[in-house]
Amino acid sequence: MNRRRVTPLVLVLLLLVIGMSWVWLWPRIFPPAGSMQDSMTNMPGMPMPEPRPGQRSEDGATSPMPQSSAPSSEHPGVVTIPLERLQMIGVKYEPVARRRLEKTIRTVGRVAVDERRLAKVTIKFHGWIEELYVSALGDHVKKGQRLFTIYSPDLVASQEEYLLAVRGQKQLGSSEFPEVAQGSKDLLEAAKRRFQLWDITEDHIRELEQTGKVLKTLPIHSPITGTVIKKEALAGAHVEPGEELYTIADLSHVWILADIYEYELSFVKKDQKAAVTLSYDPSAILTGRVGFIYPTLDPKTRTAKVRFELDNLDEKLKPDMYANVELRVDLGTRLAIPQEAVIESGRKHVVFLHHGGGKLEPRLIKTGVKTGEWSEVLEGLKEGEHIVTSANFLIDSESRLKSAVESMGGMPGMK
Incomplete structure (x- = not known):
């Protein structure tokens, strides 16, 4: 069998035909992305795409920009x-x-005794306590009530001197010699003044004059009406001048000492009313008032003491008890x-x-x-x-x- 030899010219023509075929088929087999989307959108039944913001559509309209929270040019900062x-x-x-504004200041205060209603019982001569009439802490006493009796040698000697002065005044007060009459009178006044300096009451002096008898002991009376909050007196004890035997406080009117912060002090004025409540009985509301604003400030807490005063007739408030204080300040409109x-x-x-x-x-x-x-x-x-x-x-x-x-x-x- 005879084979025909392929000439080089035929091979070249064959390669040209194959290359031209690939050039024509490549874009149809692998189309570009943009052209594929366009071809898909142009297909029947496919929706038309919306133009991008700011892009003109086929009909010439410009798509609106989306809403944002950027500041507006008309109102800067909006x-x-x-x-x-x-x-x-x-x-x-x-x-x-x-x-109309009203500022409320709340604080906690401590109940304290009204210092103007506080009395300390002392004596101005030495002696021995004979009998106690008020012998318990917390006893309620009235003004002029007997607290105890005391024996003092100085007191006995003064009584004897006073009786001698009284008799001398009776005998020499009408003397024809003015110097003698005046001397007896001055002696009586000096003895009486000594009793007064020792706080011996006038009724005891009158009783001494009427009976003419020297009393071994004399009673000491309460200077005010109140409650005994401190007692050092004991029967038979020897006491020295100035020794504190009783402390009596009138608790019908008390103080509440509260701390107010520095930045709130300008709102606190004297005589302002305040509501006072107790932790164990919040339903009971007592009314007090600002009595005094202390002039010094605590450098550590930056607070100042404010004294609230209120009546305590039933003595519900007791010394050293804590109380809640509320102060309302009207600031106006x-x-x-x-x-x-x-x-x-x-x-x-x-x-x-x-x-x-x-x-x-x-x-x-x-x-x-x-x-x-x-x-x-x-x-x-x-x-x-x-x-x-x-x-x-x-x-x-x-x-x-x-x-x-x-x-x-x-x-x-x-x-």
Whole structure:
């Protein structure tokens, strides 16, 4: 069998035909991404794609830009948040208004004895206690009541001298010699003055004059009506001049000493009324008043003592007992907003104004007095402006507002 030899020219032509075929088939087998999407969209039944933001569509219209929370060029600093988002967060608004503010100061005080109703029983001569009439701590005594009797050699000698002076006055008081009559009178007055200096009452002196008998012991009486809160007197004990034997306090009127912080002292005035309650009986409310503001400050606690005075007729309040004190101060009518609406960032105080349509504007303000739920506004807001009262939740939820607050450099006229 004869084989025909293939010439080189035939091989070249064959390769050219195969290459041209691949050039024609390659784009149809592996089309580009853009052309594939265009071919798919141009297929019957496929929806037309929406143009990208800012891109013109086939009909010549420009697609709108999506809504964002970027600051508006018309109102610098204003941030727009979709209303649905605000409703989901639970943002609340409230108008700025003038309100009557009342500041409440609460503290704990200690019940103390009224020092003006306190008496200490001492004697001015030495002696021995014979008999005790008030022998227990806490006994209630009345003014002039006998406390104890005392024997003193000096007291006995003074009684004898006084009786001699009384007899001398009777004998020599009508003497024809003026010097003698005057001398007997001066001697009687000197003996009587010694009794007075020793706190011997007038009725005992009169009794001594009438009976003419020297008493071995003399009674010592209570100087005030009150309760015995300290007792050192014992039957048969020897006592020296100036030794404190009894301490008697009138507890029908007491003090409460309370600590008030330095920043609250300006609100406390003399004669202000205060409500006093006890921890074991909160239902009982007593009324006191500010009696004195002490002039010194404790450097460690930064507090000053304030004395509250109140009646204690049933003696429910006892010395060294703790009591709760509440002082309400009327501050008058002032421009105020809820404290929860204020965001404190260092020395800055920021609130968010609501302009409607989800537009919020951060505003720097200057605050004044703070009460329980209100904060006074000194600068930055006007009456009638609407503010966000749940701004803290808004800041936590919308981090985009944080950058707006941090970018605020300040307000004209505010520091």
